[in-house]
Amino acid sequence: MNGRCPQCEETHNVRISRGRYLCPIDGYIVTLGQTAVQLDRPMRLIWRPGEFGRWHITEPGQGDAQRLECGAGRILGTGCMVSDHYDPDRDRSEWWEKQAGLLLVDGDEPGDPAAWLVNDRLIYRQCAACASRIPDLPDHRVPTERTPSRAWATKGRSQYRRNQVPVDQGPHPAGTPACPACDPRPKSR
Template sequence: MASGRGRGRYLCPIDGFVVTLGQTGVQLDRPMRLIFRPGEFGRWKHVDEPGSVDAECLERVAGRVLGTGCVVSAHYDPELHLDRPPGWKWQAGLVLVDADDAGDPDTWLVNEQLVYRQCVACASRVPDLPGHHVPTEWTPRRAWVTKGRGRNRRTQVPVDQGPHPVDSLACPDCDPRAISTHR
């Protein structure tokens, strides 16, 4: 993983989390596939089948080829698994391996850099993804939002109560479909 400034944010196709290229994400330099590698789990247990979280990730990419230029979480960095000594006991889990039969490059999965826009209610930055667009006319579930950074710079700012148009962008704090975590 390279250090330094982030070179854009991407949605990892494997786990669905936002990663920053050069910090929490790596770019693939060759076509690869995601597989589950059996191995050790903990000190004494051998695992042959993926658990529920690993199975969900495998299903998300469903045997597709992750193409050259695809950005994935640094957790799946293929370079982490090179140069292991003979007799190394592999930890069970998901790994990226070279795609022997990569097929047509037009079918490869290559993610695009995320575009951030403002929530129409509170002006917070939010990735412009389909899941953040509210399909009906809506009003925010909060009246105030905390803005600013640092201990003494936090202020309460009122949220535009709308109503906001169909298919407009909402952050998780304003989205009326979200389950409230505030009490």
């Protein structure tokens, strides 16, 4: 979509955000219209052997194997939002066609549409302690009563207008949202 810039009066390509989603392939948050595409047909994830530099790769690496395992046998349905890295309709070069990696292909015999995976738009909530906005995901909810792991938070959008504000030490009830900085559970890599 093209839009006129109010500062320089020239027409620029404008990408409008139409919601954030959790990519079912790699688990990252993607934004429709910027970093995500919407599938227009049922698709499935496969791994394609091929080249990687001067080597020929026949087995997926650890990261690709984990993504394949999570999506094994699943059909990503019409309307599913995925990272634009996996865009099945992107123009690909001859070089890319030889590369090893994950690929979305048309779902042969996709089965019952009710069983297809179609992700929902993310809902954001405030951290119970510092009030920062975080996606409302099960990983961000602490299952037990807790006190935050920090006492101060940095607030402000500009590097020149940042303030240290105290964090509500609670205790906060079980099931309340917690940002990664306030979450008292041990961090996993």
